[in-house]
Amino acid sequence: MRSALLETDWNEEWMALQAQRPAPDDPARWDARARHFRPRETHPYARDFIELAAIGAGESVLDMGCGAGSLAIPLARAGHRVIAADFSARMLEVLEEGARDAGVPDLVRALPLAWDDDWEAAGLGPGCVDVALASRSIATSDLRAALSRLTRVARRRCCITLSADAGPRVDGRILRAIGARVAHRGDYVYAFNILVGMGLAPEVRYISSMRRDTFRSADDAVAELSRMLAGGNEDRIGALRAYVDGHLVANPDAGAPGEKGGPQGPFMLDRERVVRWAFLSWDAAGSPDM
Known part of the structure; x- marks a missing residue:
């Protein structure tokens, strides 16, 4: 008798979950918000992510869904060549401004790209970078395709973050304090099981990010x-x-x-x-x- 866990199509479950959620943000919304995202220093979350990513000296990186460069710029400062990809043109402009101010414009290549675009047509062929990252940026209904794309372009290692609780905009402590129900999303569970189904061996760590x-x-x-x-x-x-x-x-x-x-x-x-x-x-x- 096979376990229901092994029989579950986790990508299909993810798609059903996404269908119940609000539509993903479009580029225009992020374009309008971009000026507020200029990183002035490396945030503790970014430092924790980079430490866990364990990128080797001189390795090249894809930062998918890079935003204004909270990872890409400190990685470039550390000497890594970074392809910084995002679907928001204005975010990429802010990223390039930040890279110039940080003195690393030659190490950061801004690339207009969405999860569901043709990555190879955009120049991201198999094994084009050593490490592929997606920090809090996976916004697609086809999670398996996204994970496959990341794996395909990386020669060595892939790293992502997804919500481990009720979601980044939800404060469970407040909800519990007012007697409200807390629905845990646990998005990473879907990714973990999809990766296992792909024959991969994902490891899981946790980052606690403080927000005021x-x-x-x-x-x-x-x-x-x-x-x-x-x-x-x-x-x-x-x-x-x-x-x-x-x-x-x-x-x-x-x-x-x-x-x-x-x-x-x-x-x-x-x-x-x-x-x-x-x-x-x-x-x-x-x-x-x-």
Whole structure:
């Protein structure tokens, strides 16, 4: 008798899950947000990712879904040649500005590319880089195809991060405090099982990322945080407002650049939000499925 776990088509399950979620962001939305994402220093999350990626000296890298360069720029500073790919033209412009300011423009190649594009037509042939990365950037309904593309272009190693909890915009502690249901997404479980089905041997580590959300007012905080209530918790809006009233404090760094570059609001919650990411890595060399 075979286990249901082994019989499950995990990519089909992923596709069904994605069909229930809001449509992925389009390039225009990220173009509009790009100016707020200029990395001014290497964020602790990026440092943890790079440490776990264990990229060898002089190895070349694909940073898929690179954004404004939170990984690509520090990797270039460390001497790696980086193909930085993203579907947002404005993000790539901000990335190139950052690479020039960091003195590494010759080590960073910006490449307009989406997950579902023809990667080979874009110049990403088999084994074109040593290491392929996708940090918090896999946005596609066909997860198996995305993982296959990463594996195909890498000569040695692939590394990705996916949500390990309820999602990057959800604060489980707040939901539990107001008596709301916490639905754990665990996106990485799908990727792990798909990779195993591809004949690969993924390893899993975890990165805890601290975030400090700021707001213009109490009403703004309630409006922003109420997005967490979608999907069955809408009746907890009154409890959420009471929570905000009890935990909103003045932000001593109001107006200073925030984590994503934009100015911080005058108010914040009295504790940071913890986002947990699953870091999956696997050996791409000699993959039986490529």
